[in-house]
Amino acid sequence: MYTRLNRAQPYALGLFRIVVGLLFACHGAASLFGVLGGAMGGGSIPAGTWPGWYAALIQLVGGTLIVLGLGTRIAAFVASGSMAYAYFKVHQPKALFPLQNGGEPSAVFCWVFLLLVFTGPGSLALDLLFARRSDVEPGEDRAREQAPAVAA
Template identity: 95%
Template sequence: MNRAQPYALGLFRIVVGLLFACHGAASLFGVLGGAMGGGSIPAGTWPGWYAALIQLVGGTLILLDLGTRLAAFVASGSMAYAYFKVHQPEALFPLQNGGEPSAVFCWVFLLLVFTGPGSLALDRLFARRSGAEPSADRTREQAPAVAA
């Protein structure tokens, strides 16, 4: 199971990034059901339009593993803001205030900040092509486990 961990993490990152980008695309462009089923959010509207832009750009970056840790950090913060400013004032718990997606995305992205992107990453492909050394977290993923 441990050998599959980087691949499972990579697949997890891809799926979560795609879902997050779809939320942004729905809000910005009115596709996939639009913003709450009612079309797109007007450009520049605070905070919805900016949140949707973070969702689209951040989700795409996370999906493709282009600066995953930084994109996940920004995405996590935006979801924490969404939860505490939009949902939490309505009721205390996420089940009561409709904030489950915001809370879950916040914690998922915070996890990616600390775990890194896993395998199946474009950053690794670019590092190989340029001849650069992979980052420290990628080297650690490839290193065999040492028994204590």
């Protein structure tokens, strides 16, 4: 049974990455463009406002990259850091625990993205497509066969 589950692991991780990235991108779109309920339920954040506008930009761009599986580890690292910043600068000063200070989404996103930094994108990611293309150059195998062996 575990063997079957292990074979499905890359697909489960890929689906996890897509869903979490989409949720994160939606937060950014809501804050930047006032869609999906807007920033805190009304409108958008004025451009260049620190830190909200920059956080929303990281959410939209980072979330989109994570959904696509493009630069997943780097995008997840930046997203995780932004959520750690949000938690400790915005939520934690209000109260110690996430349930008390409203910081649960920030804390969860922070740890989820940190996990993706270490696990990678899973399947269904553009990272994998580009990695396969760069691993094998056309004619590379023939060049290795024709090259003389070098004694060490």
